[in-house]
Amino acid sequence: MEEREKLKEILKKRSYEEGDFVLSSGKKSSYYIDAKQTTLDPEGAYLCGKIFLRMIREAQKGVEAIGGPTLGADPIVTAVAVVSYLEGYPLSAFIVRKEPKGHGKGLWIEGDKALRPGMRVAVVEDVVTTGGSLLRAIEVCERFGLKVVQVLALIDREEEGREALRSKGYELEAIFKRSDLVG
Numbered sequence: 001m002e003e004r005e006k007l008k009e010i011l012k013k014r015s016y017e018e019g020d021f022v023l024s025s026g027k028k029s030s031y032y033i034d035a036k037q038t039t040l041d042p043e044g045a046y047l048c049g050k051i052f053l054r055m056i057r058e059a060q061k062g063v064e065a066i067g068g069p070t071l072g073a074d075p076i077v078t079a080v081a082v083v084s085y086l087e088g089y090p091l092s093a094f095i096v097r098k099e100p101k102g103h104g105k106g107l108w109i110e111g112d113k114a115l116r117p118g119m120r121v122a123v124v125e126d127v128v129t130t131g132g133s134l135l136r137a138i139e140v141c142e143r144f145g146l147k148v149v150q151v152l153a154l155i156d157r158e159e160e161g162r163e164a165l166r167s168k169g170y171e172l173e174a175i176f177k178r179s180d181l182v183g
Contacts, residue, residue, distance in 0.1 A: 007047040008176060011038050011155070016181050025130045027159075033181070035126035035154050039075040048076050049083030051175055052124065052152060056080075057089065059173075061149040062120045067094035067111065069137040072126035076154065080124075094121075096137040108140050117145025124152040128172060131161035135168060155181070 001009075014037040021032040038044035056063045066080045067073065074095055081093035094111035101107045109115065121141060125134050138148050151165055156174035165172045 003047050003050055004175065007038070007044065007051065008180065010041060010044045010047070011035070011176065012181055014038050014041060014044070023129055025132060027129065031178075031182070033127050033155055033157070033178075035072065036075065039072075039079070039126055039154065045075055045079040046083065048154060048175075049079030049081075052076065052080045052122075053083050053087065053089065053091075055152060055173060055175075056091070056122055056150060059150055061122075063091065063122045063150055064119050065092040065094060065115060065146075066122045066124055067096055067109070067137070067141070068124040069133040070095050070097055070110075072133070073124050073137075076124050076126060096123075096140045098136075109144055112144070115144065115146060119146050120149045121146045122150035122152055123148050124154075126153070127155045127157060128153040128161035128165075128174065129157045129159050131164035131172070134161070134165060134170075134172075138168075138170065 015034050017032045021029045023029055039048055066077050068077055077093040081091055084091040092114035094109050097108050123137050141148050151170045151172050153174040155176045158178045162172045
């Protein structure tokens with residue numbers, strides 16, 4: 001079975017649920033995608049790492065690191081970093097906090113020692129609804145001096161996220177759209 005199809009099968013089995021839910025955006029939904037059930041699964045994580053790395057390499061944008069907003073991006077960036085190392089194309093991983101650390105150095109970005117101003121990075125999220133988490137992470141990256149050249153998601157819920165990102169000059173590339181998983 002092809003990698004994308006296998007990942008889709010895992011997502012449908014482990015992450016997709018129907019019911020009444022309130023999303024992190026505050027919106028109500030008749031379905032929920034708990035992508036971490038897939039991205040924390042050994043095979044799901046590996047497949048995410050493989051597919052996202054392929055997307056990064058095929059885009060040829062000179063990406064040197066991958067990061068994203070905690071908590072959704074955490075297992076994804078780790079998977080991509082590990083797979084990238086194993087495939088001889090090592091990318092550094094970083095995580096953008098929701099707020100600066102309240103102690104120590106007060107960091108916004110974990111993994112910052114591998115980063116430098118001007119570095120070309122991809123920013124990733126597990127599920128995009130409004131795009132708010134990605135836009136906040138992108139803003140933090142840009143304040144740090146990073147150049148965000150690629151924006152990725154495991155799943156685009158096909159709501160406002162893609163348009164919100166486009167309005168700020170970013171194109172969202174998603175492995176799956178909600179419509180790929182429903183039905």
